[in-house]
Amino acid sequence: MNIQEYIQSGIIESYVLGLASEEERLEFESVCATYPEVVEAREAFELSLEHIAMSDAVTPPAYLKDKIRHAVTGENGEHMTSYSYTENDYVDEDQPLIIRKLFSLRSAAAAAIILLGASTLLNFYFYKENKKLVNAFNELSIQQTQLVNNNQSMQTKLQDYEANFEHIRNPRMKAVKLPGVSSNPSSMCTVYWDTQTKDVYLMVNNLPKPAPGMQYQLWAMVDGKPVDAGMLDMDKDNMVVKMKNIPSATAFAVTLEKQGGSPTPDMNAMYVMGTI
Amino acid sequence: MLLKQRDNGSYNYLYEHYSGALYSIILQIVQNESAAGDVLQEVFVNIWKKIESYDETKGRLFTWMLNIARNAAIDMVRSKTYRNNHRSESLDSSADNLQSTQLEVDNIGLRKIVDKLKPEQRSLIELAYFKGYTHEEIAEIESIPLGTVKTRIRAALQQLRTFLK
Numbered sequence: 086m087n088i089q090e091y092i093q094s095g096i097i098e099s100y101v102l103g104l105a106s107e108e109e110r111l112e113f114e115s116v117c118a119t120y121p122e123v124v125e126a127r128e129a130f131e132l133s134l135e136h137i138a139m140s141d142a143v144t145p146p147a148y149l150k151d152k153i154r155h156a157v158t159g160e161n162g163e164h165m166t167s168y169s170y171t172e173n174d175y176v177d178e179d180q181p182l183i184i185r186k187l188f189s190l191r192s193a194a195a196a197a198i199i200l201l202g203a204s205t206l207l208n209f210y211f212y213k214e215n216k217k218l219v220n221a222f223n224e225l226s227i228q229q230t231q232l233v234n235n236n237q238s239m240q241t242k243l244q245d246y247e248a249n250f251e252h253i254r255n256p257r258m259k260a261v262k263l264p265g266v267s268s269n270p271s272s273m274c275t276v277y278w279d280t281q282t283k284d285v286y287l288m289v290n291n292l293p294k295p296a297p298g299m300q301y302q303l304w305a306m307v308d309g310k311p312v313d314a315g316m317l318d319m320d321k322d323n324m325v326v327k328m329k330n331i332p333s334a335t336a337f338a339v340t341l342e343k344q345g346g347s348p349t350p351d352m353n354a355m356y357v358m359g360t361i
Numbered sequence: 362m363l364l365k366q367r368d369n370g371s372y373n374y375l376y377e378h379y380s381g382a383l384y385s386i387i388l389q390i391v392q393n394e395s396a397a398g399d400v401l402q403e404v405f406v407n408i409w410k411k412i413e414s415y416d417e418t419k420g421r422l423f424t425w426m427l428n429i430a431r432n433a434a435i436d437m438v439r440s441k442t443y444r445n446n447h448r449s450e451s452l453d454s455s456a457d458n459l460q461s462t463q464l465e466v467d468n469i470g471l472r473k474i475v476d477k478l479k480p481e482q483r484s485l486i487e488l489a490y491f492k493g494y495t496h497e498e499i500a501e502i503e504s505i506p507l508g509t510v511k512t513r514i515r516a517a518l519q520q521l522r523t524f525l526k
């Protein structure tokens with residue numbers, strides 16, 4: 086490369102004035118790194134350019150110095166040691182940069198507040214929802230416990246029924262029909278009497294609901310005399326109730342007695358009777 | 362370099378020494394005092410921000426600042442707001458006022474030197490340096506081949522240097 090030609094080519098002016106292309110710039114910089122005379126020529130042109138620019142400088146309006154200082158230091162406040170702000174600097178309308186910053190801060194703050202509000206509402210909504218679910222869960226838990234209890238009592242009842250039914254099904258069981266007497270023709274009971282163990286079971290086919298304080302009592306006729314064969318607990322709603330053990334009897338009857346039973350039957354309050 | 366410390370003293374130094382020369386080149390490009398003031402502010406903010414990236418081996422500090430000023434001024438002229446404002450201002454202000462400002466900036470600094478060039482060279486430098494068009498754009502505007510634009514601009518720049526000496 087002929088350096089003198091290169092220097093004269095106009096590349097120096099082009100580079101210094103910012104008119105060179107990217108490619109030309111890179112080439113020029115690498116040439117400068119190798120040829121000090123190019124750097125010299127560049128600096129000579131820079132100096133003459135600087136000289137003409139300085140000699141024809143136009144003093145900017147005086148107010149600009151402080152205005153620009155604010156703009157400059159507003160961006161780099163932490164570097165300023167000998168200049169302190171007053172609050173007015175920030176609201177001065179002559180400071181578009183600062184105003185712009187304030188606006189962006191303000192909109193950021195507004196966005197933050199909106200987000201916070203939305204978040205609070207959502208939190209409240211979720212809190213309510215959660216509370217609802219907890220209540221529903223508790224209710225279901227209670228219902229479940231009730232169902233388990235019901236199921237248990239049903240199971241017990243069913244077991245009782247099954248046990249009683251087993252007895253009735255037993256071939257050695259003797260069934261004695263107790264039809265309603267003339268004063269209570271619609272009443273009907275059946276006594277199941279185990280011929281081996283002599284256990285007595287009473288099934289109520291139909292009996293009126295006893296008045297309060299009154300209770301049905303089963304009697305066995307043994308040697309022509311009524312013998313207490315047990316009280317019937319209608320509340321239990323049992324289909325078949327186990328009564329007392331009766332070794333021998335000729336007939337059975339049910340009378341309505343006072344709660345707890347009587348030693349002798351009230352013959353006027355007899356509901357059903359049947360002979361073996 | 363002291364300027365890189367960016368304290369109040371360095372701002373004062375920078376402003377006292379260079380604001381006039383930078384304001385002058387900005388005026389030569391935007392040709393409007395209030396817009397030039399805005400650009401000058403932007404230029405100082407940029408100098409302040411970018412001072413770390415200034416590389417002494419690539420040129421003098423003034424050259425670096427001059428280019429920041431030129432670029433900012435060209436950006437301003439090309440910005441929509443400037444074009445709108447400038448249009449309405451030309452309507453508002455009297456023709457006399459406008460002319461006097463124009464004449465003033467035409468007679469200073471680099472423009473004064475550029476004016477000494479031959480007309481065809483002057484218009485190319487005007488487009489390239491003061492209006493910031495690329496060589497390709499100039500070739501299109503002037504309807505001349507790209508190679509011719511490059512040679513003519515180089516020739517004009519060589520000429521400029523002899524005027525500056």
